[in-house]
Amino acid sequence: MTVERVxxxxxxxxxxxxxxxxxLGDGRLQPCSPxxxxxxxxxxxxxxxxxxxxxxxxxxxxDVALTRNEALLYFTGRLQLWPNGMPxxxxxxxxxxxxxxxxxxxxLGLYPYQLRRVWDxxxxxxxxxxxxLVGSEQEMIERVASTAGGIxxxxxxxxDGRVRPLEVH
Amino acid sequence: xxxxxxxxxxxxxxxFLSVRADAGDGDGTGYWDNLQIHGFASLAGIKTSDNRFxxxxxxxxxxxxxxxLNVSLRPAPTLLISAQLLAxxxxxxxxxxxxxxxxxLDYCAAATPDYRLGLRVGRIKNPLGLYNETRDVxxxxxxxxxxxxxxxxxxxxLLLSSDGLVLYGDAYTGLGSLSLSVLHGRAVVDENVExxxxxxxxxxxxxxxxDSWIWSLWxxxxxxxxxxxxxxxxxxxxxxxxxxxPPILGAGSFDILYWIASIQYDAEDWTLSAELMxxxxxxxxxxALYPDRRLTAEGYYLQAAxxxxxxxxxxxxxxxxxxxxxxxxGKAMSRVGGGQGPAHMGYSKIWTAGLRWDxxxxxxxxxxYQRHSGTFTLSSRENPYLPGQVKDxxxxxxxxxxxx
Numbered sequence: 001m002t003v004e005r006v007x008x009x010x011x012x013x014x015x016x017x018x019x020x021x022x023x024l025g026d027g028r029l030q031p032c033s034p035x036x037x038x039x040x041x042x043x044x045x046x047x048x049x050x051x052x053x054x055x056x057x058x059x060x061x062x063d064v065a066l067t068r069n070e071a072l073l074y075f076t077g078r079l080q081l082w083p084n085g086m087p088x089x090x091x092x093x094x095x096x097x098x099x100x101x102x103x104x105x106x107x108l109g110l111y112p113y114q115l116r117r118v119w120d121x122x123x124x125x126x127x128x129x130x131x132x133l134v135g136s137e138q139e140m141i142e143r144v145a146s147t148a149g150g151i152x153x154x155x156x157x158x159x160d161g162r163v164r165p166l167e168v169h
Numbered sequence: 170x171x172x173x174x175x176x177x178x179x180x181x182x183x184x185f186l187s188v189r190a191d192a193g194d195g196d197g198t199g200y201w202d203n204l205q206i207h208g209f210a211s212l213a214g215i216k217t218s219d220n221r222f223x224x225x226x227x228x229x230x231x232x233x234x235x236x237x238l239n240v241s242l243r244p245a246p247t248l249l250i251s252a253q254l255l256a257x258x259x260x261x262x263x264x265x266x267x268x269x270x271x272x273x274l275d276y277c278a279a280a281t282p283d284y285r286l287g288l289r290v291g292r293i294k295n296p297l298g299l300y301n302e303t304r305d306v307x308x309x310x311x312x313x314x315x316x317x318x319x320x321x322x323x324x325x326x327l328l329l330s331s332d333g334l335v336l337y338g339d340a341y342t343g344l345g346s347l348s349l350s351v352l353h354g355r356a357v358v359d360e361n362v363e364x365x366x367x368x369x370x371x372x373x374x375x376x377x378x379x380d381s382w383i384w385s386l387w388x389x390x391x392x393x394x395x396x397x398x399x400x401x402x403x404x405x406x407x408x409x410x411x412x413x414x415p416p417i418l419g420a421g422s423f424d425i426l427y428w429i430a431s432i433q434y435d436a437e438d439w440t441l442s443a444e445l446m447x448x449x450x451x452x453x454x455x456x457a458l459y460p461d462r463r464l465t466a467e468g469y470y471l472q473a474a475x476x477x478x479x480x481x482x483x484x485x486x487x488x489x490x491x492x493x494x495x496x497x498x499g500k501a502m503s504r505v506g507g508g509q510g511p512a513h514m515g516y517s518k519i520w521t522a523g524l525r526w527d528x529x530x531x532x533x534x535x536x537x538y539q540r541h542s543g544t545f546t547l548s549s550r551e552n553p554y555l556p557g558q559v560k561d562x563x564x565x566x567x568x569x570x571x572x573x
Binding site for chain 2: 067069070073078079080081087088094095096101109110111112113114117120121123124125126127128129130
């Protein structure tokens with residue numbers, strides 16, 4: 001239940017609330033009464049390890065596992081072409097999004113602020129471009145599905161034949 | 170010049186580019202869908218107990234503001250064209266007139282999971298230290314002000330960017346990644362350089378030679394946890410008196426070798442950074458009133474940042490800098506100058522405490538407190554009456570910044 005609610009708050013941009021799912025759900029749960037805080041905290045702690053992240057790519061790309069280094073090079077813009085010659089199009093959620101934070105940490109092996117630092121340096125020194133920002137996980141899946149060479153991430157393998165999950169090892 | 174051509178090209182095509190970008194259907198495959206426009210703006214209020222820093226700070230200065238706008242286009246996966254305009258107002262040092270910050274063409278000749286090789290031509294930000302490339306972007310700096318003893322604001326232009334060509338390469342190994350850039354070109358200079366290195370605005374012009382070299386070498390362990398860097402610049406600046414009367418200052422030159430050794434360690438909640446800068450300077454042929462001399466300026470700092478939450482960061486820094494590392498008290502320099510400039514102009518020792526709050530992905534607020542001993546980092550252009558420079562002084566500043 002917590003996982004679902006967290007997934008729904010994709011549009012949330014507020015940094016300061018990024019770590020506390022108790023404040024992020026639908027309006028009915030707010031304001032958070034003091035007695036509910038330990039409950040939400042317990043739910044959050046229990047659910048965190050269960051929240052998986054999948055790297056997803058457009059279905060036109062071959063089903064070949066990526067190394068963590070390759071995944072990182074795609075997401076930091078240092079590899080602009082797929083092995084089949086197609087341009088790489090990176091889609092990301094806002095930095096404050098929990099799925100984004102977990103994906104960056106556990107799949108790419110970076111802290112989210114480090115990835116932001118790499119992008120900022122590229123964007124403001126003219127040596128690279130920012131990834132394409134999407135507003136929700138649903139939009140992420142739709143954009144990856146409809147963009148040749150698209151790469152992004154999701155909580156679980158999407159139920160969409162145009163998107164392919166790739167293993168990262 | 171190539172950068173001028175690039176900029177003119179971008180400006181002429183601007184309305185066309187915008188229209189085409191808007192018309193993109195979002196599938197990411199169109200030629201113009203890769204156009205990106207980003208920018209930033211900031212405004213700061215600064216109050217010092219004594220001495221002028223970025224404006225009339227003893228009476229609270231609002232003369233520190235930044236405005237940047239950049240555009241980039243990737244016409245092919247291996248090509249990137251980008252340019253940024255920067256308008257920066259900084260007290261008496263910069264008046265806010267827009268300047269071309271960078272304008273370049275990047276060609277990535279090879280990119281594989283093992284290595285990358287490429288070149289850039291145009292006006293390029295010098296890849297010096299942890300911060301120089303994006304030192305004017307409030308969001309990528311460690312505080313409202315750069316660590317002044319390493320990244321002088323009084324002469325930022327000399328080391329800010331170059332017109333030339335850079336070759337870059339990365340190698341990705343199991344141990345980590347290694348990156349090397351080598352730049353050859355001409356440093357972009359202005360009259361602040363004259364003030365800082367010649368102690369005044371003399372009749373005539375300073376011009377950098379087109380044979381400067383800049384390099385940067387970085388090693389990062391897996392996950393970028395630990396990063397080690399060594400970067401530097403070797404350049405020469407000529408002074409042309411341009412006067413028919415016997416000049417006060419002859420047609421001399423100064424040669425600079427500026428280098429920075431950098432280390433940064435990233436943990437989830439905190440980041441430790443330290444850098445050491447040395448700058449040997451050699452003045453020669455300026456005539457009898459300004460005898461040849463040679464000295465090495467030095468600066469270093471240790472900085473800790475702690476992220477209380479993803480949007481709130483606390484920062485502490487201690488830095489020391491010396492106009493001449495062989496004269497750390499500044500007394501010898503003061504004697505040579507006939508005692509007109511006090512000894513504490515020869516050094517700066519600064520404690521800084523800062524707070525950063527990212528309200529969302531567009532807005533940021535910062536607060537900063539600094540305690541200074543010495544005035545080495547002050548601009549003599551802002552504080553021309555040298556005996557009036559106060560040794561111990563404090564600074565409080567607040568900044569608001571926006572980006573898109």
